[in-house]
Amino acid sequence: MKFALSEKNYWLIHIFNGFILTVPILLVYVAMGLSFGFLAIDNGISPLNAILMSLLIYAGTAQLVGIQLIAIEASAFSILLTTFIINSRFFVMSSSIGRFLSQFKLYQKIFYACQLTDATFAIHTNRFIKLNPPKLELFTTNIIGHIVWVLSTIVGVYLGGRNYNFDSLGIDFAMPAMFIGLLLPLVLSKFHLLICIIASTLTILLYFLGLSYWTTLTSTVITIIIGLYLYKWNKI
Template structure:
């Protein structure tokens, strides 16, 4: 998992260990996570605007994003609050929506073996759909370590919080954010991540099966459940077929 590698010195057959410094590894993670920053900023702004419309102060909206980092869960929570749902209903629904992070965490755990608990806790805090996709792909290529994954997490968190702050403070001037098409930012980012990681026919077929499951389950299950069951079903089918 480490970024250290062996390289041949000029004019010699000897190899020397090369390990980039922490700053370089962290900066590399920031570069990898820059597309996530660009995708999170407009969605975070939409969250800030909606939160203000429901009576949140700018400070409350920013603290919510800064301590949660759960985009879909936060937006669904706002929707429930706006519809007058009870606190218990909000907590339960957002917990169900975020159940997928249990699967993400289990997959990431094999790449965090031997890390101190504080480092594992930080990676868990910054774990989102997008940071998971980028870091898993980087681990698969053998380039990732804690500092590069931390860089991905930090810039993703910064984009979400900065977007929330911008939306919260400019809510009165922006008005309805959907007229700018910000709702398409998240699907566009997921599509870009899929294209970048689909390396063979198996990956493409798994994505298509997941899409098919999602459409079929969407017609019969409530909103959070089909989002959870579709990828589980697709991964199960892919594992059984390609074993």
């Protein structure tokens, strides 16, 4: 007997598709969440505060940097400024993906923005290029990523006092590998490949010039300007 899928059951497909899209990034989320929980405890952050940071802030790299600044008793201004610089790339990402969210209501845009990450940005951009994905699918990827991040933090907090060796997780390799894997499906032409090469070269150059946390934002803005110029020049 075949199962006839009615329109009422389509939401199950959207949720399932959203889950499948998150699979490539979940291992990295787990590794980073474990590391954050462990480092938070190691730097004197209480278990409750560490978990609340992952639940309410959900900022990945900014959280890892933030707990180290808190540990050295940096001023509130220094912490806010540093995390602002690190997260400034979201101005560019949100403005880029915002054009696809015209059908979203205001509260949906706010909820979506609160859970936007580098990984989900890449996943959703790729989906928007190919089709108009349902809202439920988009929110499913965001929510699952957030849940996994919080749960991983809880486990990391638990292991924090047990001297677990997190080097074995290979986070230094896992993160670049994840982002390369997310980028490749977005490279659809020689022009896209050229922009990737320009962005990579600029990022490496600016990093070695000592721009530190400004590297990502600066290289992104410069690459966008170059890309727009080349695109318009090619159209002439």
